[in-house]
Each structure stands twice: as structure tokens, then as C-alpha cells.
Amino acid sequence: MQIATPYLMFLGDVPDRLAAKTAYGINDWRPEWCVGQVRMEGCAADLGIPDLTLAQAVEHGCKTMVIGVANAGGVLPEHWVAEIVSALEAGLDVASGLHVRLGSIPRIAEAAERNGRALHDVRHTTETFPTGKGTKRSGRRLLTVGTDCSVGKKYTALALEKGMRARGLDADFRATGQTGVFISGRGVAIDAVVADFISGAVEWVSPAADPGHWDLIEGQGSLFHPSFAGVSLGLLHGAQADAFVVCHEPTRTRMRGVEASLPSIREVIDLTIRCGRLTNPAIRAVGIAVNTESLSEPQARTLLQEAEAAHGLPATDPVRFGVEAILDRLAAEFPA
Amino acid sequence: MQIATPYLMFLGDVPDRLAAKTAYGINDWRPEWCVGQVRMEGCAADLGIPDLTLAQAVEHGCKTMVIGVANAGGVLPEHWVAEIVSALEAGLDVASGLHVRLGSIPRIAEAAERNGRALHDVRHTTETFPTGKGTKRSGRRLLTVGTDCSVGKKYTALALEKGMRARGLDADFRATGQTGVFISGRGVAIDAVVADFISGAVEWVSPAADPGHWDLIEGQGSLFHPSFAGVSLGLLHGAQADAFVVCHEPTRTRMRGVEASLPSIREVIDLTIRCGRLTNPAIRAVGIAVNTESLSEPQARTLLQEAEAAHGLPATDPVRFGVEAILDRLAAEFPA
Structure with missing residues (x-):
């Protein structure tokens, strides 16, 4: 999995900081990649970086919108789906740490396909690797x-x-x-x-x-x-x-x-x-x-x-x- | 995974015994479950059990047709697909040790759905289990x-x-x-x-x-x-x-x-x-x-x-x- 940087950080409308733990971790260690954030009405998290519209994020060079938040109940709320679709239409890839796979939601899968954008589900791996060989590598x-x-x-x-x-x-x-x-x-x-x-x-x-x-x-x-x-x-x-x-x-x-x-x-x-x-x-x-x-x-x-x-x-x-x-x-x- | 027994053993038209290694293993250890076999034109394997039609297999109480053979190239040949569909229509479940998933072949998936039969892909597990607990179990x-x-x-x-x-x-x-x-x-x-x-x-x-x-x-x-x-x-x-x-x-x-x-x-x-x-x-x-x-x-x-x-x-x-x-x-x- 190779995720294009820099990132637009999607915080949704999470009810507390803890639900955005992953986003904070990314911003702590890679502030240079976290160009801006998207926060919705009622969002209790704030990375302290600029709030950007999708168009502004693209202007600032963002390549991927990162869903670094947990959602309650494992179901992707409708207003998050709409924002993810808009991000794909604006030309961003989307990478998610959610349990639910982005591609399992038809509107998101279609928008990615239509716009030629990548979806990354970091919790899941469809990729198969060769089995390990144990042969010494340099470095x-x-x-x-x-x-x-x-x-x-x-x-x-x-x-x-x-x-x-x-x-x-x-x-x-x-x-x-x-x-x-x-x-x-x-x-x-x-x-x-x-x-x-x-x-x-x-x-x-x-x-x-x-x-x-x-x-x-x-x-x-x-x-x-x-x-x-x-x-x-x-x-x-x-x-x-x-x-x-x-x-x-x-x-x-x-x-x-x-x-x-x-x-x-x-x-x-x-x-x-x-x-x-x-x-x-x-x-x-x-x-x-x-x-x-x-x-x-x-x-x-x-x-x-x-x-x-x-x-x-x-x-x-x-x-x-x-x-x-x-x-x-x-x-x-x-x-x- | 729980496979209904007894079995009808599908040998297809494998070119040698080795390609039917799994089927031989099953018959060696569970002869009482291996009621009969299905062999197609040119099949080089023979478990030494009765050759049965699908209708005969059902009459003899078979519950599952077992694909205990390897196919060349990982692609399911057309005449195997037809036989698998017929088995489902005859009222048998189908269990496979092939790399390709039975359910990924639309005609097979539809036939299973239509006839209310189960497909088992033994090489694959979609089931998620609880994580191990390490708590002592009796026995x-x-x-x-x-x-x-x-x-x-x-x-x-x-x-x-x-x-x-x-x-x-x-x-x-x-x-x-x-x-x-x-x-x-x-x-x-x-x-x-x-x-x-x-x-x-x-x-x-x-x-x-x-x-x-x-x-x-x-x-x-x-x-x-x-x-x-x-x-x-x-x-x-x-x-x-x-x-x-x-x-x-x-x-x-x-x-x-x-x-x-x-x-x-x-x-x-x-x-x-x-x-x-x-x-x-x-x-x-x-x-x-x-x-x-x-x-x-x-x-x-x-x-x-x-x-x-x-x-x-x-x-x-x-x-x-x-x-x-x-x-x-x-x-x-x-x-x-």
C-alpha cells in the first residue's frame, strides 16, 4: 500500500479527541504532510491546522484525503459518504482506517472508478505477498x-x-x-x-x-x-x-x-x-x-x-x- | 466450516493420480464417507469406488460433492463448471479445495443460491474468529x-x-x-x-x-x-x-x-x-x-x-x- 502525500485530514463530526486518535498521531509525526483539515458541524477534534475546502486542499497540493477517525457502530454516516464522494470528484484519493471497506459502499466505489482515484483501506489487505524466504537482505x-x-x-x-x-x-x-x-x-x-x-x-x-x-x-x-x-x-x-x-x-x-x-x-x-x-x-x-x-x-x-x-x-x-x-x-x- | 457427509468424490478429467492426491487422502482415511466417484472422459484417477451419476449419488444419500483435485492453471474448465452446476441442481452441496473460489464463478454462485445449497472453499476462510484468549479449556x-x-x-x-x-x-x-x-x-x-x-x-x-x-x-x-x-x-x-x-x-x-x-x-x-x-x-x-x-x-x-x-x-x-x-x-x- 502506497498512499500519495500530502494529506487532507478528514475529521468528520467526531464527538471527542479520542475518536480522532489516528489523525493526531499522523499530525504529530508528519506535520509537513498534514496540509489542512476538514471538520463538519459538531466536530470536537481540531488538529490546529488550516480548515480547508476540498477545492482549497487541491490547490494546496493535497493528494489524499485521510479518514483518520473512528465512527460509531461501524456504519459510515450518510454525510461522510457524501463528503468522500466529493473528495474523489475533486481529484483526491481517499485512505481510510475504518473497519468498513470504502469500496464496499457502492457510491464511493463508483465515484473512485469514475474519477480514476485510488481507495486505500489501511485495515484490510487484499494484496497477496510471496511467502517469506528468510534470505539475507542488505541494509x-x-x-x-x-x-x-x-x-x-x-x-x-x-x-x-x-x-x-x-x-x-x-x-x-x-x-x-x-x-x-x-x-x-x-x-x-x-x-x-x-x-x-x-x-x-x-x-x-x-x-x-x-x-x-x-x-x-x-x-x-x-x-x-x-x-x-x-x-x-x-x-x-x-x-x-x-x-x-x-x-x-x-x-x-x-x-x-x-x-x-x-x-x-x-x-x-x-x-x-x-x-x-x-x-x-x-x-x-x-x-x-x-x-x-x-x-x-x-x-x-x-x-x-x-x-x-x-x-x-x-x-x-x-x-x-x-x-x-x-x-x-x-x-x-x-x-x- | 462444517461439510455435510457422506461425499460424492469429483475427479473430473485429471491427467494423473497426483492431481487427485486430496481425493485419495480422503478415501484412505474416511472410506465410509466416500460413497461414489464422478469421473469424466479421460480421467486418469480412480479411487476404486462406484462410479455414480448425480441422481444415483443423491439416492445413495450423498450430501456433498467434493472437488478433491487440482486443476491446471487455476482456471476452472467449462465442463467442470457445468458438472458443478448440475450437482447443485441435483441437491448436493459442493466443497472445493481449488485455489479459485466457487462463489466467484457467477453460474455456480447463482445455482447455489437458486437451489439453496452451500458452497465450501476449503482453501479460503471468510469467517472471522474471535482472537485467541489462551484460557484453559477442558479436555x-x-x-x-x-x-x-x-x-x-x-x-x-x-x-x-x-x-x-x-x-x-x-x-x-x-x-x-x-x-x-x-x-x-x-x-x-x-x-x-x-x-x-x-x-x-x-x-x-x-x-x-x-x-x-x-x-x-x-x-x-x-x-x-x-x-x-x-x-x-x-x-x-x-x-x-x-x-x-x-x-x-x-x-x-x-x-x-x-x-x-x-x-x-x-x-x-x-x-x-x-x-x-x-x-x-x-x-x-x-x-x-x-x-x-x-x-x-x-x-x-x-x-x-x-x-x-x-x-x-x-x-x-x-x-x-x-x-x-x-x-x-x-x-x-x-x-x-
Whole structure:
């Protein structure tokens, strides 16, 4: 999936900020792509960027209208359909993170066809990939892995990309989830791929590159999550990670959505190395990223120091303290 | 997917036995369901069961015509379409293992609709399952795992089912691949499921059962196969296996279809236990099944004795020497 940029951000008439979480994430990480927003009567979200008509958006060079919002009940409201059709008629592609497929709505499918515009349903993949081969690709790859789902794997990969680019390194974030796909304009929601093609899809997401190039690959799930470990393992094998960062949320007592207890950081490091060696015998841990939002700053610093000492790895909260410590370790372990 | 039995076996006009491999597999394991066959002019396959017209098949109680054959080029030949339409008009459901979806062919879709018959595409799953929960289910479960793909996992699970039933035990083969689904009349081709639902689909395939009941779950791929390990891990977690049998093919030098080298039986045992503990802390190996087809009988016996000594587990070739040794071990480890 390759989404043309820049974007016009469609916010509809969502009742709160949370319903536009994806749109905020895109705007946080790719402000240069978010040229303007479309808000309808009653919209409670505001990205703080110009409100544009469809005609103005086209004038400003927008290529794709992005539906980065959740709608209640899974049904696309009639006034959203009309706006999407108008966007297609104005010459924009439309990309959606909704559960419902844009192409399943006849008026939208017809308007896309009639105007020769693309529809992207980021949650769904109709594309079939080759199966993974496990053959070594050139370029360097870092994967973020987790003790659980939703512990900061996307954020950490994006923060590493930003930090590497600031150091003048050649680095690209590689998306494996829907918000990530919008942020990178490319990628696959890996959990929506047919099971046989998980690692093959990741090989496609992170293709061969220059030897000094870094892909920062967004992880999904956890090898220890009973619902999603298969996705995490296929992702690890497809990524052929040279390096990985373990992401962790210290207040969680159960794996998200299930009864299983959380693995330790040590268990995650050990199993990631053991399984990752299949496609990259030199795989190694290079850091720990902890979401310390619920801790005071002294508590957070203590916890991170303890993790550093226990594992011999730089430990940080990317949001609170940045990722320089991990980048320093990477620079030392992988000289240019 | 639940396929009504018994079956009328459609062989079309396949040019050789190999193209009807699935049909032979079904007839080998479920002869009581294979009431008759339909062979067209030039058909080179013959299951050795009565040739029936569609009307005769209905008279004999057939419920489903099974397309257990491969067609060249992925396109359904016109004379097959006509026969499938006739079967639907005669009152049969149709189940297919072809790549092409039956419902994607308008004449077939219309005939099914008009006659109120079901179409089953065993290679495809449109069904979405709940995500796996990892919560302990009652009943006992054995999973066949492998050092590679195509090393006898289905055969071993079926042989164990047969042997257990012969001992009067309450046991069911649980299918996770297309031939297996035809053989059990139920199940899911797990590699065709959307990645997020692998373990959830397996929880559906092998539901809670009586405490003494055994499910013999067909494994897929290998935790060491760079293309398919994600499927194997999700399957292991969803199966919550109490016991597993390692299947092996001793002459293979590379993993099927890729460059990766084969893991040892020891590595497979260790990683299966380590990962399987997540959803069943008591998981243990109970046997080794080796395909010794390419070895002389003395060679085979020597190899199996060595494997027994090395791993402290009964080792057998289920085709050549049966599975009694594994059943004895199971009976000892899991008293009724």
C-alpha cells in the first residue's frame, strides 16, 4: 500500500479527541504532510491546522484525503459518504482506517472508478505477498518488540527514526500497523494479512537497501501474547532484525485483553534472540524503552537505572527522556 | 466450516493420480464417507469406488460433492463448471479445495443460491474468529509439530486418532489444513486465516470437551520455518497442547522451499516446550514420528532406536510400524 502525500485530514463530526486518535498521531509525526483539515458541524477534534475546502486542499497540493477517525457502530454516516464522494470528484484519493471497506459502499466505489482515484483501506489487505524466504537482505534493520501489545513500539520506532535522521543517518520508519501506514505513506497492517504471508509481507515492507541504511520496523504484539504471538514471530523472522529494542509498560499486571501474566524483559530478550537467530544469527538487543507515564520522575529514573544495570542495555522513556542513549549504543555496535 | 457427509468424490478429467492426491487422502482415511466417484472422459484417477451419476449419488444419500483435485492453471474448465452446476441442481452441496473460489464463478454462485445449497472453499476462510484468549479449556489435546513442512503431521494425527479409537478412547482428529478439513468434515485451513486470528481459529477448531476426551490436532509448518513459523506458533498457543509428537523426515537437507537448514529434533522439542508453556505449562513431548520411506527397514529401525535413546521418547514410522508405542506412552503419562 502506497498512499500519495500530502494529506487532507478528514475529521468528520467526531464527538471527542479520542475518536480522532489516528489523525493526531499522523499530525504529530508528519506535520509537513498534514496540509489542512476538514471538520463538519459538531466536530470536537481540531488538529490546529488550516480548515480547508476540498477545492482549497487541491490547490494546496493535497493528494489524499485521510479518514483518520473512528465512527460509531461501524456504519459510515450518510454525510461522510457524501463528503468522500466529493473528495474523489475533486481529484483526491481517499485512505481510510475504518473497519468498513470504502469500496464496499457502492457510491464511493463508483465515484473512485469514475474519477480514476485510488481507495486505500489501511485495515484490510487484499494484496497477496510471496511467502517469506528468510534470505539475507542488505541494509540494517532494527525491530521494536514488546512485553505486551500497546507498550510504545510504534512511538519508539518513530523516535529512533527522528533521532537517526537528526544525526544525519539514512533511516526509515517501516509501518506494520494502520496508524504507522498513514505516517509513512506506505506499509501493511500486518495483522490483517493472511497467516501464510506474515513474514513475506514484512520482507516486502522492509526491502533490500544500501548497506548503511537503517530500517526502523514497527513491532506488533508480543511473542508472549496468547492472541498475537504468531504475528510477532512472523514479523521477527521477516524483519531479519540486526538489532531490537524491548518496549515495556511497568504498571501492567496482565497481558492486554487476556488473563496471561506479563513476561519479564529478560524473557523477551532471550526468546527474541532465540527465535530471531533463524533469519539473522547476529541479532542482538540494543536498548529498553519504558513507558513511565504513570511514575514520578524520580521513580522513572530509578526504574530505568535498575533496568540498565540488570540487562546491560541503555534504558529510557522515549517520550520523557528521548532515545539518545539507544542511538549511542547503536552507533557503537554498528559503526558506519 | 462444517461439510455435510457422506461425499460424492469429483475427479473430473485429471491427467494423473497426483492431481487427485486430496481425493485419495480422503478415501484412505474416511472410506465410509466416500460413497461414489464422478469421473469424466479421460480421467486418469480412480479411487476404486462406484462410479455414480448425480441422481444415483443423491439416492445413495450423498450430501456433498467434493472437488478433491487440482486443476491446471487455476482456471476452472467449462465442463467442470457445468458438472458443478448440475450437482447443485441435483441437491448436493459442493466443497472445493481449488485455489479459485466457487462463489466467484457467477453460474455456480447463482445455482447455489437458486437451489439453496452451500458452497465450501476449503482453501479460503471468510469467517472471522474471535482472537485467541489462551484460557484453559477442558479436555486433552495432542498437537503434531514438525522439523519442517510436509513431514507427516496430518498422517500422524490421523493414525493416532485411529489407534486411540481402536483402544476405545474418545478421540477426534482436528483439521487445520485443507485435506484434513475434508477428512474431518470440519475445521479451518489455518494458513488462510487473517493473521490476528490464528490462535483464535485453533481455539474454535478444538473447543472445550470432556476431561477424558482427546483432540489430535494437525500441526502446520514448523517453528523453524522462516516462511510459516508464525502460523506454527499461533497454532501451538491456540492448541494449548498437553502433549506433542515431533514429526521428521531424515533425508531432507534444507527447509522446504527456502535456504534455511533443518533444526534438530532436540531443538524442536525445546522450543515447542518453551513457547507452548505460555498456554499450557504442563506441555510435554510424547513421541517422535519419522517418515522412513527412503530407508531400508534395518536402516529405519536403527535410526528410530537412536532417536529413542537420544530423546527418551518412543520413536516410530507411523506408516511402517504403527503408532502403538506412542499410544502406550500417552496411556502411561495421562491415565484415564
